[in-house]
Amino acid sequence: MAIFSNISLLITHYNRTASLERLLNSFVDIDISFGEIVVSDDGSKPENLRLLTDLQTKFDFKLVSTPINKGLGNNINKGQKAVSKPLTLYVQEDFIPCGDFLNYLTQAEEIMIAKPELDIIRFYAYFKYPYLKPYKNGFSEMIFKLWYPGYKKFYMYSDHPHLRRSNFLEKFGYYTEGVKGDVTEYNMMMSFLKNRGKGMFHQHYRTIFNQENSSAEPSTMKRDFWRESNNPLIKLMRHGYRHLKFNIDYLK
Numbered sequence: 001m002a003i004f005s006n007i008s009l010l011i012t013h014y015n016r017t018a019s020l021e022r023l024l025n026s027f028v029d030i031d032i033s034f035g036e037i038v039v040s041d042d043g044s045k046p047e048n049l050r051l052l053t054d055l056q057t058k059f060d061f062k063l064v065s066t067p068i069n070k071g072l073g074n075n076i077n078k079g080q081k082a083v084s085k086p087l088t089l090y091v092q093e094d095f096i097p098c099g100d101f102l103n104y105l106t107q108a109e110e111i112m113i114a115k116p117e118l119d120i121i122r123f124y125a126y127f128k129y130p131y132l133k134p135y136k137n138g139f140s141e142m143i144f145k146l147w148y149p150g151y152k153k154f155y156m157y158s159d160h161p162h163l164r165r166s167n168f169l170e171k172f173g174y175y176t177e178g179v180k181g182d183v184t185e186y187n188m189m190m191s192f193l194k195n196r197g198k199g200m201f202h203q204h205y206r207t208i209f210n211q212e213n214s215s216a217e218p219s220t221m222k223r224d225f226w227r228e229s230n231n232p233l234i235k236l237m238r239h240g241y242r243h244l245k246f247n248i249d250y251l252k
Contacts, residue, residue, distance in 0.1 A: 001031045002102055004109065008085040008166065009034040011061075012075045013093045014042040017051040019212075020093040024059045032102055034089070037061035040079025043069035072159075073175035073184040083166050087112060091161045095124070095209045104208050107137050108163045111200065119171065119192075120199035123208040124160040127152065129201045138203040144193060146250065151243040154250070156199055157192035159185045161209045171195060190249055 009027070013020050020039065027033075039061045041052060049065070056063050064082045066074065080088065087109065091097075108121045121139070122129075130152050132140035142156050159181075165171075172195050176187040192199075202208060 001033050002106070003033045003035075004089075004105065005035040006085050007034050007087045007089050007105075007109065007163070008083040009037045010079050010083055010088050010090045011037070011039050011093055012042070012072070012079060012090075013039055013044065013052070014069070014075070015044045015048050016093050017044070017048045017055065020052075021055055022212075023091065023093055023096060024055065024061075026096045030097060030099055030102055032097075032105070035085040036083070038079055038082050039063050040075050040082070041065045042071070042075040043067060071177060071179070071184070072181035073177035073179065076159075076175045076184075077169065077177065080166070080169055086166055087163060088166045088168070089161070089163050090159075091209070092159065094213050095161050095211050097161075097209055098207060101208060104202065104204075105163070107139065108200075111135070111139060112163065112165070117198055118165075118200060119168065119197045120157065120162050120164040122158070122160065122162045122199060122201045122205065124162075124211070125155075125158060125201070125205045126160075127155075128203075128205065129153075129155065132201060135200060139200045140203065142199050142201050146247070151239070151246045154189060154193065154246045156197060157185075157189045159188075162199075172197065193250060 011020065011023065024037070037059060039052070039056075041049070041063065043066050044052065052063060055061075062082055064078050066078070089105070104123065108123075111121060112118055129142050130150060131143040131145070131148055133143055134140045144153055144156055172188065172191045176184045
């Protein structure tokens with residue numbers, strides 16, 4: 001078994017204990033172990049908490065909980081504060097690493113050690129980051145310049161699976177609490193850019209992890225209709241709005 005003693009696995013969880021167990025088992029299946037595992041629970045139902053206790057006995061993780069649901073921002077903040085290793089692999093419970101993940105993680109850890117200026121290495125995304133400078137082994141440095149065309153250049157950070165330094169909150173601030181999850185993610189994205197965050201992106205960003213939501217445990221992230229609609233007019237309005245908003249918010 002490959003032991004990543006300098007990496008904490010941080011998993012955020014809310015009422016999807018079967019998905020959490022599947023994720024933890026998947027790391028066992030590909031023979032990966034971590035310096036520690038931290039599960040941050042966002043006030044799950046009593047029946048899920050009982051299952052969490054059983055899983056804690058099986059997988060020996062540190063459970064950080066809260067009596068009531070406080071949202072994504074609080075869940076990540078308290079989980080990250082509980083981490084004790086220098087690097088954090090952040091994964092939400094509905095993801096599963098692929099069989100070659102050991103190689104990707106080994107290379108990513110080596111890169112983080114060799115390049116101390118790096119803050120994050122991303123393993124998953126819905127689309128390819130548009131401005132990349134090739135490094136090696138499929139990893140590329142993400143380049144952000146305000147004058148580059150398009151709004152997708154702003155997406156240097158996302159909550160999808162990534163390896164980051166555990167002092168992340170010290171450099172970029174705490175995640176916004178008390179707001180919707182997509183607002184929390186957006187605010188951290190802007191903080192990452194404004195604080196000159198540096199990161200890498202892998203060319204196999206859709207095959208390093210798989211995201212799986214079952215009908216029994218569907219995604220808990222609810223987005224507004226206009227964010228998901230494929231109506232051509234709504235898509236055009238959405239792209240125009242994002243381009244304007246992202247630029248204004250960055251310049252504030």
